Amino acid sequence: MASNAPVGKPTDMSSPRLPKVAGIDSTVPAPPHTVAPLPGVPSAATPSDAALPPGVLIQDRLASWVSDLTTLHELTERLIKTDSLDGALREMLGAGAALVGARRGMAVLEPADGLGPTSTIGLGLAHADLGTIETVPRGSGSYGRLLDGLPEADPPGAGLPEADPPGSGLPGNSPAAPRRPARVPEPIAIRDVRTEEGLDPRHREVAARLGYAASYALPLATEEAGRLGAAVWLYDEPAEPDERRRHLIGLYGRFATEHLARLLQVERARARVATVTEELxxxxxxxxxxxxxxxxxxxxxxxxxxxxxxxxxxxxxxxxxxxxxxxxxxxxxxxxxxxxxxxxxxxxxxxxxxxxxxxxxxxxxxxxxxxxxxxxxxxxxxxxxxxxxxxxxxxxxxxxxxxxxxxxxxxxxxxxxxxxxxxxxxxxxxxxxxxxxxxxxxxxxxxxxxxxxxxxxxxxxxxxxxxxxxxxxxxxxxxxxxxxxxxxxxxxxxxxxxxxxxxxxxxx
Known part of the structure; x- marks a missing residue:
């Protein structure tokens, strides 16, 4: 994939030279009333559209929505065919890289309940590169901040009075507290590692050594599943995804997290069965x-x-x-x-x-x-x-x-x-x-x-x-x-x- 060129505003991320996604051929010329589309993701309307007839605008937007849905459908279909955690992480990394317009990335599986399993998968990164990235203090790296900053779902009874309120009847008859969903943090975009404030010097040093200039990190978490991990994609030049790309990767990330949660439960069940078998x-x-x-x-x-x-x-x-x-x-x-x-x-x-x-x-x-x-x-x-x-x-x-x-x-x-x-x-x-x-x-x-x-x-x-x-x-x-x-x-x-x-x- 070609490197992303520096951008001055979010819409500048759209580039006709990016590779196609999910079978959408990005080399097809765009209609004269639209800018060049993202790979598999049509671009948003531009100010020049105001001069076009309303019917053309509506048709263009409908075509964009259909293209977005088609892209997400094809990507999720590929993801759901994976039957292992490593396979799902690799598929998610590749699809996410195309959606955000990046070339490299890594995914960290680290369930918040501490029961494992844990793993780190790279895209376009060697094993030594992953080890180098992990030397960055977690508080400075974007994926580390997501892993450490996402709280667990509140336990049953959290936020409720410890004793039965007056007039509630016999002790212990108060209704069970509903489980509060976990709060999912926002993705973290670092548009330029060299100028971003608050970064650890080690972070800038590692970025220079590996040749990336920007990153976009997405939490692998939902309100129900809690935190399972995080994914980060790396850009060769200062860049960040525009609003449309963020929306698409957000939708895909939520689906990927739910799929990972199901695979995690299956993997844990297999591990328990294997343990019982070996003990017998x-x-x-x-x-x-x-x-x-x-x-x-x-x-x-x-x-x-x-x-x-x-x-x-x-x-x-x-x-x-x-x-x-x-x-x-x-x-x-x-x-x-x-x-x-x-x-x-x-x-x-x-x-x-x-x-x-x-x-x-x-x-x-x-x-x-x-x-x-x-x-x-x-x-x-x-x-x-x-x-x-x-x-x-x-x-x-x-x-x-x-x-x-x-x-x-x-x-x-x-x-x-x-x-x-x-x-x-x-x-x-x-x-x-x-x-x-x-x-x-x-x-x-x-x-x-x-x-x-x-x-x-x-x-x-x-x-x-x-x-x-x-x-x-x-x-x-x-x-x-x-x-x-x-x-x-x-x-x-x-x-x-x-x-x-x-x-x-x-x-x-």
Whole structure:
């Protein structure tokens, strides 16, 4: 974008050389009775319009209003398609820069309630530039004054008498105080950093170093949402947006703030679900001689019921388990926690017999949660003898990865837990060779690929077989390679779906 030329009055900000906004081609010549329009925002009427017929003026103004509405509609449509806080901030920065006629800017997400998350996003600014701007005292920077000067909404009861007024009846029967909306400050325009009064010398120094001469800061706040942050756009030359640009960026900013508020609530909900999920799973894997363990757990936005476990057992044995509970959300997480805790108890009592462990788990699930099903695989490992005995209930078979073979373990087919009439699937015994890694995983790893089941198994086998020889001594590296190969884009947190669990055990 070309630099903004110095202006003498607000209407001088209009320039036909600015790039187009939201698909409005600014290179189209303006009608002879109007001045050149803003990019996507038609200019206001000029004094010369007084000589034009009234019908022409009305038509021109209607065209301007329609163009403004079209521009805002297209910009807000693009914004509402973003599904992450960072994505929304970047989209808002780009659209706002075009609306105010700037080239660079930054947005700071800093909710006033202090619950986070916080972030800083730049437009046309490197990470080092953002750090340099943050060295300016907050009281001197325009965005800092907005962040520090915007009050919170008054708490319930603020401004009301502490005691019940006479004649109000029983104590405590006074009506609840309405929540007062927060007061939103006005945007801050610094037309010329060199001549603006009251600026800290550090502010002028940073502006000279980064090559900007003016700024326009907008609070990301509304009366209901409170303060979420602030955005500031930087001009290469002394300038400030005219009244029309201010009006448009104000409308867009209020919409952007409401959208950010919704995304913030979603992000916080995801963080709470992730925290609960991690608390229900092992905080660390045990260290047992003869075997090295690694696990990778990826969860969706609502949290699923996939789980894993690894617990030391008597006589140097080790219990390994993976499973999945039907459903998503808090109820699935609670069921997963109960099922995992029960399996640990059964494993301690009779872990050397995986069929008995899963039989007890089947009976418990049928009696306590008859409407829910689950899959599970439990393996009783003796690392010193490199011996594993395992049984599964409706679960995918383990995969053995080594220098000389990559193959699935042949297990008997069985229905999921909660759907069995009697237990018929026997256990399976295998002996991994020194240096081989056994992969236990949940069905989410296969289903997240989006392929049919047979093709997903083939892709998993190919991914395990392609692990570089140098990485096969590290179970974590093996798990990472398989995940990168099957899910190259990672687990999209915005897409609903099953969790992914991958537990790797390498035998020495």
């Amino acid at each position: 799973l092992p905080s660390r894997l045990p260290r047992v001689p003869g075997v090295r363990l690694a696990v990778r757990h990826l969860t969706g936005p609502q949290g699923g019921g996939d789980w894993y476990d690894a617990l030391p057992l008597p006589e140097g044995a080790l219990g390994l388990a993976v499973g999945s509970v039907s459903g998503t959300g808090p109820s699935a997480l609670a069921a997963m926690g109960r099922l995992r805790a029960s399996l640990r108890a059964y494993a301690v009592m009779e872990g050397e017999d995986p069929v008995a462990v899963l039989s007890d788990l089947e009976l418990l699930l049928r009696l306590t949660e008859p409407a829910r099903s689950a899959t599970a695989l439990f393996a009783y490992a003796e690392p010193a003898q490199r011996r594993i005995v395992l049984a599964g209930a409706g679960h995918a078979p383990p995969l053995v990865v080594g220098d000389h073979r990559t193959e699935f373990v042949e297990t008997s087919l069985s229905a999921p837990l909660g759907m069995l009439t009697c237990w018929e699937a026997p256990s399976v015994e295998l002996s991994p060779a020194p240096g081989e890694t056994v992969l236990l995983y949940t069905d989410g790893l296969l289903r997240r690929t989006g392929d049919a089941t047979d093709r997903a198994f083939a892709r998993l086998h190919a991914a395990a077989a392609s692990v570089p020889r140098a990485d096969r001594s590290d179970p974590g590296a093996v798990a990472d390679h398989v995940l990168r190969t099957l899910l190259p884009g990672g687990l999209d947190p915005a897409v609903e779906g099953e969790d992914v669990v991958l537990l790797a055990a390498r035998f020495e």
